[in-house]
Amino acid sequence: DAGITQSPRHKVTETGTPVTLRCHQTENHRYMYWYRQDPGHGLRLIHYSYGVKDTDKGEVSDGYSVSRSKTEDFLLTLESATSSQTSVYFCAISIQGNTIYFGEGSWLTVV
């Protein structure tokens, strides 16, 4: 158990509404990530963080923003949700070197 909690686990929202997904870790790890997983595309990196207030873009960052005001929390925000953002979102942390562990996932449906 990597001590990662994602919330909400499931959400249905309407197109154009803002959505924030939260990732909480209990063990003070420096690196945190948000990935999305879609059929035919696999896991793709959205944003990552290497410390408090230190974040950077990943492969598919358009339409997403992130914030990390505390070591333990990494927030992913969809400013105006679109149907193309319907996906499963996984938060992850890096514990030793490149070894990444995932949270349980957040299933988001945009209707």
Added chain:
Amino acid sequence: QKEVEQNSGPLSVPEGAIASLNCTYSDRGSQSFFWYRQYSGKSPELIMFIYSNGDKEDGRFTAQLNKASQYVSLLIRDSQPSDSATYLCAVNSNQAGTALIFGKGTTLSVSS
């Protein structure tokens, strides 16, 4: 664009057989290689990692790395129906901190 390629499958093997899962990667600078297992509706879980050329064994699992050929594989011996899952290959990105780049996964089905 750095890529990790896997055959999507499904790969079907009978119970007790050896399942062989393969992965190729495009970035010769990649140093770290990982195999994850993902059951339907669940998050990926780490099975093994390998950094050096050759074989690395852990129980029924063996990871094999050939950097010259840019090839990494996972062998599962004595396959069990509980091994039926999607297997994801991942390599370090070198550009996004310690993030990993993932292949799309190979679905393994083990029949009893």
